[in-house]
Amino acid sequence: MxxxxxxxxxxxxxxxxxxxxxxxxxxxxxxxxxxxxxxxxxxxxxxxxxxxxxxxxxxxxxxxxxxxxxxxxxxxxxxxxxxxxxxxxxxxxxxxxxxxxxxxxxxxxxxxxxxAIPLPETFTALLAQVEEEIGKLAKTSPLAALRAARRLEVTAVETGYWPAHDARQDATTEQAAAALGLDQNAARRLVARFGRWSPYR
Structure with missing residues (x-):
């Protein structure tokens, strides 16, 4: 192409x-x-x-x-x-x-x-609130907003570790792909990234 x-x-x-x-x-x-x-x-x-x-x-x-x-x-x-x-x-x-x-x-x-697998409304509302708060913070202190975004990134890495391992045990790559709205290669890489193992294993 x-x-x-x-x-x-x-x-x-x-x-x-x-x-x-x-x-x-x-x-x-x-x-x-x-x-x-x-x-x-x-x-x-x-x-x-x-x-x-x-x-x-x-x-x-x-x-x-x-x-x-x-x-x-x-x-x-x-x-x-x-x-x-x-x-x-x-x-x-x-x-x-x-x-x-x-x-x-x-x-x-x-x-x-x-x-894709649905998320609880309480979680999506919380994410929307965090996004709004970071937007407000960016108007007064872009560096503080950047640090807040970085904290979100760190939190995602920390909290995704065990779910990635559990998902690897409980679901096939095909099931994970369907639940995440990704193709199988992308789903494999995502789970591996959060689980901290090589996607080629």
Whole structure:
């Protein structure tokens, strides 16, 4: 896959990395577009939707755009009306479809969050309160706010140790991934980080 604009959330990261995917008229996904350097050879490969306009040195003409996610989820196909686009650049004329893709991916990550293991309301309310207090502290003392954030980080490491060990005994990697809203590799790394062992063990 070539370079392209992607979206992630803080909690789910690369496990649910979204982007605008391209479909050709025959329903296939095109190869990345190779952009040659102006001098000295070499270049880079891109899969950014706006390059698939059929123009010289660009990729083939996209027939539709859809949201895609690294987890395998795909959104609705949004057909491109090339009669309406005409000679305009796709980047200028086709923004409605990418915007819709982004919104659909947002809805997908909302579903991922809802399917993850739920947290008690008292805990989520407490986290929201802590976040608000750090925000207030940052207005008067950024360094104090930074220390508070660091204390949260230390607390997370300390309190996550035994739950990580218990989770390793009680749940498979597949179960942990589903509960955390991550792919299996990310879940394995997360549990290993809090449990302080190598993820390759």
């Amino acid at each position: 070539g370079e392209r604009e992607t979206w992630t959330t803080e909690e789910f990261g690369a496990s649910h990395e979204g982007a605008v995917g391209v479909l050709l008229a025959d329903g296939t996904v095109p190869d990345p577009v190779f952009l040659a350097m102006s001098s000295g050879g070499g270049g880079r490969s891109v899969s950014q939707w706006s390059f698939y306009d059929g123009r010289l040195a660009h990729g083939p003409r996209a027939a539709a755009l859809r949201a895609v996610c690294s987890c395998g989820w795909t959104g609705t196909e949004h057909r491109l009306d090339w009669d309406e686009i005409g000679e305009q650049k796709l980047l200028d004329a086709g923004l409605a479809a990418p915007d819709a893709c982004c919104q659909e991916w947002d809805e997908h990550t909302d579903q991922v969050e809802m399917s």
